[in-house]
Amino acid sequence: MLQPLNFRALGAATLLALVVLGAGLAQAAAPAKGNPAAGKTIFATKCVACHKADGSGGVKLTGNPTPNWKDPKVWADPVRKNPDVFMRDCIQNGKIKSGMVAWGKTGQLKPQQIEDLIAYIHTLAKKK
């Protein structure tokens, strides 16, 4: 009578250990999901000059102007098929020719801050 019970307890403990381990690994591999409120604070100091407070952009420096994140056509562009990957790459590596800073590569922003900014930019796209 004791044995099936023990097996069940062992199974549950193993499952729990796997879940905890899995969560730990996932967190080590990628930063946690972005916090838009934290992103907003960074955006207000580092990004508004070129992207405008409402994200409508249109500021041209040396190449492409900043995109208008309020325009659904911008998001429909195939280069943004996976918008988070596209934005992460741009914030990490910049678009030097156009004047967009390589925030991540130059160490000016940490991976978590980049995720926070991506989350905030999504809220700009939604706001009318």
Ligand code: HEC
């Ligand atoms: C000095 C001006 C400038 C500043 C400051 C700046 N950007 Fe940019 N950014 C640009 C320009 C110009 C582009 C367009 C690049 C291109 O398409 O070639 C761009 C493009 C982007 C893109 C790609 C967007 C898209 O959908 O095409 C993202 C994401 C982005 N910027 C995020 C940020 C964030 C986040 C900050 C603040 C940490 C920031 N930028 C600060 C000039 C700037």
